[in-house]
Amino acid sequence: MKRFLLITCLAAMACACVIDAMAAPPKRILVVTTTLGYRHSSIETAERVLASLGQSSGAYEVELAAVAPAGDAESDAYKEQVRAMLERKLNPTALKRYDGIVFASTTGELPLPDKDAFIQWIRDGGAFIGIHSASDTLHAYRPYADMLGGEFDYHREQVSIEALNRDASHPANRQLGATWNLGGKLEEIYVLKNYQPARVHELLVLDRHPNTREPGHFPISWCRDFGKGRVFYTALGHNEHVWLMPAFQSHVLGGIEWALGLKGGDVDQRSAQNQ
Numbered sequence: 001m002k003r004f005l006l007i008t009c010l011a012a013m014a015c016a017c018v019i020d021a022m023a024a025p026p027k028r029i030l031v032v033t034t035t036l037g038y039r040h041s042s043i044e045t046a047e048r049v050l051a052s053l054g055q056s057s058g059a060y061e062v063e064l065a066a067v068a069p070a071g072d073a074e075s076d077a078y079k080e081q082v083r084a085m086l087e088r089k090l091n092p093t094a095l096k097r098y099d100g101i102v103f104a105s106t107t108g109e110l111p112l113p114d115k116d117a118f119i120q121w122i123r124d125g126g127a128f129i130g131i132h133s134a135s136d137t138l139h140a141y142r143p144y145a146d147m148l149g150g151e152f153d154y155h156r157e158q159v160s161i162e163a164l165n166r167d168a169s170h171p172a173n174r175q176l177g178a179t180w181n182l183g184g185k186l187e188e189i190y191v192l193k194n195y196q197p198a199r200v201h202e203l204l205v206l207d208r209h210p211n212t213r214e215p216g217h218f219p220i221s222w223c224r225d226f227g228k229g230r231v232f233y234t235a236l237g238h239n240e241h242v243w244l245m246p247a248f249q250s251h252v253l254g255g256i257e258w259a260l261g262l263k264g265g266d267v268d269q270r271s272a273q274n275q
Contacts, residue, residue: 036108123227
């Protein structure tokens with residue numbers, strides 16, 4: 001009898017595991033790498049790394065929204081390609097297919113088919129992940145920068161940094177120490193504008209200007225609640241060698257998993273207010 005009960009319990013546990021696995025398929029994210037301004041040479045590396053992280057973690061599957069200029073990036077033909085692709089991938093109906101949207105080193109005034117619907121999609125529960133020059137995108141559309149939490153102002157020469165880990169418990173930062181210097185490698189560090197720390201939950205910051213070394217407050221990465229949705233941003237990712245660093249990959253993966261609601265993390269409730 002005991003043996004029968006043991007077998008029954010084990011069978012029930014196995015069934016429960018199968019049901020759980022079937023109930024939680026990988027999330028679906030759209031990775032946008034389209035540019036209408038400066039185009040980073042690391043974009044193709046970013047596309048490969050983001051797809052690989054999704055596959056190895058089992059957390060998400062990637063669909064790309066990418067149009068690389070074959071010639072003149074200012075040509076009407078290229079701009080029409082961009083417009084048509086974004087119309088297919090990011091129209092209000094298409095948005096319903098995705099759990100998350102990643103803007104990876106996007107630039108310029110991307111012709112989203114319905115910008116207001118895009119912001120509302122995030123507010124209604126979508127995940128938005130911005131990487132590097134995602135903050136140098138859609139400057140003319142104020143609700144985008146307000147959603148993101150800050151925007152690119154300028155950068156100077158590449159430098160080594162000593163970033164402060166503001167939340168070692170957050171999935172994006174758990175693999176990082178109290179400080180993080182990117183292995184001593186150089187990176188392009190943004191100085192941001194229209195940044196309101198009271199509206200976000202800071203993850204990585206500098207306490208000195210990256211180039212002048214003057215004391216100050218310079219954000220590198222943050223997250224926030226946005227309505228029912230979640231937003232994660234990291235300003236890192238200019239260089240290929242940064243994308244290939246395991247520590248940076250864990251930072252990005254943790255941020256994506258948090259934004260998708262797959263992993264928890266304490267977020268100051270101020271980030272859910274004043275939206």
